[in-house]
Amino acid sequence: MTEQSILAARRPALEMRCRVISALRAFLDRQGFLEVQTPVLTAAPAPELHIDAVPAGGSGFLITSPELYMKRLMAAGYERICQFTPVFRAGERGRRHHPEFALLEWYRLGSDYTALQEDCRGLLRAACGAAGRLAGWSHGGHFLDVEAEWQHLTVREAFSRFAGWEPHDPLDEDRFDLDMVEKVEPQLGYPAPCILSDYPASQAALARLSPRDPAVAERFELYWAGVELANGFSELTDPREQRERFEAVIRERRRRGRPVTPLPLEFLESLSHLTPCAGIALGVDRLVMLLASADHIDQVVAFPPEVVT
Amino acid sequence: MGSTLTAGELRKGLKLEIDGDPYLIVDFEFSKPGKGQALYRCRLRNMINGTQFDRTYRSGDKFTAADLEEQEMQFLYRQGDAFHFMNNTTYEQYELSQDQVGDAVNFLTENLAVSSLLYQGRPIGITLPNFVELRVVQADPGIKGDTAAGATKPVTMETGYVVQVPLFIEEGELLKLDTRTGNYVERVKS
Numbered sequence: 001m002t003e004q005s006i007l008a009a010r011r012p013a014l015e016m017r018c019r020v021i022s023a024l025r026a027f028l029d030r031q032g033f034l035e036v037q038t039p040v041l042t043a044a045p046a047p048e049l050h051i052d053a054v055p056a057g058g059s060g061f062l063i064t065s066p067e068l069y070m071k072r073l074m075a076a077g078y079e080r081i082c083q084f085t086p087v088f089r090a091g092e093r094g095r096r097h098h099p100e101f102a103l104l105e106w107y108r109l110g111s112d113y114t115a116l117q118e119d120c121r122g123l124l125r126a127a128c129g130a131a132g133r134l135a136g137w138s139h140g141g142h143f144l145d146v147e148a149e150w151q152h153l154t155v156r157e158a159f160s161r162f163a164g165w166e167p168h169d170p171l172d173e174d175r176f177d178l179d180m181v182e183k184v185e186p187q188l189g190y191p192a193p194c195i196l197s198d199y200p201a202s203q204a205a206l207a208r209l210s211p212r213d214p215a216v217a218e219r220f221e222l223y224w225a226g227v228e229l230a231n232g233f234s235e236l237t238d239p240r241e242q243r244e245r246f247e248a249v250i251r252e253r254r255r256r257g258r259p260v261t262p263l264p265l266e267f268l269e270s271l272s273h274l275t276p277c278a279g280i281a282l283g284v285d286r287l288v289m290l291l292a293s294a295d296h297i298d299q300v301v302a303f304p305p306e307v308v309t
Numbered sequence: 310m311g312s313t314l315t316a317g318e319l320r321k322g323l324k325l326e327i328d329g330d331p332y333l334i335v336d337f338e339f340s341k342p343g344k345g346q347a348l349y350r351c352r353l354r355n356m357i358n359g360t361q362f363d364r365t366y367r368s369g370d371k372f373t374a375a376d377l378e379e380q381e382m383q384f385l386y387r388q389g390d391a392f393h394f395m396n397n398t399t400y401e402q403y404e405l406s407q408d409q410v411g412d413a414v415n416f417l418t419e420n421l422a423v424s425s426l427l428y429q430g431r432p433i434g435i436t437l438p439n440f441v442e443l444r445v446v447q448a449d450p451g452i453k454g455d456t457a458a459g460a461t462k463p464v465t466m467e468t469g470y471v472v473q474v475p476l477f478i479e480e481g482e483l484l485k486l487d488t489r490t491g492n493y494v495e496r497v498k499s
Contacts, residue, residue: 050344097339
């Protein structure tokens with residue numbers, strides 16, 4: 001097939017993608033979100049144990065997430081901001097992974113992660129409306145329906161139900177990740193989306209620990225049809241704890257022989273001005289994949305990557 | 310010994326050596342749960358006995374590429390369940406079982422050139438040329454006047470293989486068959 005015929009055949013999916021993005025944007029606009037654009041090129045991406053940034057020449061990197069810049073805006077007192085942006089993660093390639101993918105990220109000041117869960121309901125409903133999927137549809141042999149009752153499980157509940165054990169710290173991370181992928185994720189989000197919440201504290205990333213139960217972090221993931229769509233949390237606002245977590249990640253990456261990036265000092269500086277807020281990132285390509293009943297992410301983007309790092 | 314591979318290099322179609330046997334990755338999925346580590350989910354098929362299993366690998370895992378080699382051979386003869394082949398350049402002879410030959414048995418005639426996959430020097434299967442020529446050994450006469458487009462009848466080839474052909478094909482004719490589909494292609498003018 002020629003490039004022209006491949007791209008022509010992809011048109012219906014790209015049209016749906018456009019309608020979905022417009023609907024997500026309109027929903028957030030109605031909720032009073034300010035859409036912002038923050039840098040794609042950065043000197044210091046957020047240190048993450050399992051995410052490799054793509055070097056961008058000189059001493060820069062392509063962002064793996066717009067999180068640090070958006071939180072700097074929140075620290076300056078912005079109440080509700082959102083952003084559609086490409087993000088880049090080296091080596092992530094598969095049926096549901098594209099090393100350059102589209103994130104919708106949004107933040108709410110004075111809210112915790114439960115407010116974001118409500119946003120997810122509104123956004124997914126808006127997306128289904130734009131895609132003509134409000135009455136449900138069949139995807140990969142399953143019926144999906146945004147209007148059915150949403151599943152809500154804690155990580156502990158999901159693991160004891162589907163994997164037969166309760167994760168707690170100190171966490172056997174290998175066992176946790178394996179069972180998550182093989183036993184838990186495939187069960188989540190049929191027919192309606194599922195909210196999987198309250199991760200073990202060691203899996204908190206940039207989330208704050210729960211004031212009710214410090215063994216868990218106020219973090220949740222949104223799943224639909226076994227696909228991870230979004231990751232949100234009540235943000236950690238303690239600069240000292242944040243710095244310790246970053247330094248621990250950098251130490252562990254060094255120990256494993258992984259490339260390390262500089263500490264994001266301006267971000268850590270701004271954290272002392274950040275008041276309680278919550279933020280979340282949603283994978284736009286994956287949402288469109290589900291809505292278009294596509295089984296590969298390449299079916300909903302115009303150009304698959306030619307260079308896979 | 311095959312070369313060493315990292316998990317990041319795994320993909321569908323790759324052949325690995327596991328516990329001394331060659332395996333083909335028949336299905337592959339990259340996974341990354343939440344903020345967790347990259348996982349590589351594979352469905353592997355044993356290239357000798359056909360058994361399959363699923364296994365999930367992690368980034369740090371290392372693999373050995375299966376030491377496989379392709380050789381040109383010709384089919385010599387069949388003796389019961391044993392099929393005898395000979396390497397065209399070394400004249401070395403190899404024996405394959407009926408299981409290893411599989412459906413290729415339908416198209417094997419004396420001196421047919423095939424390519425054989427060897428694992429650590431032992432043949433584990435053969436690949437036929439895309440097209441072979443076989444003689445019809447049994448065919449019922451076509452019914453006169455039946456000119457319906459696409460009408461076919463079964464005939465038996467010299468290997469015992471039965472194939473659907475157009476009505477005009479007669480006993481003793483040489484036919485070209487596609488070994489990938491098993492279908493009749495055309496009559497060979499002799």
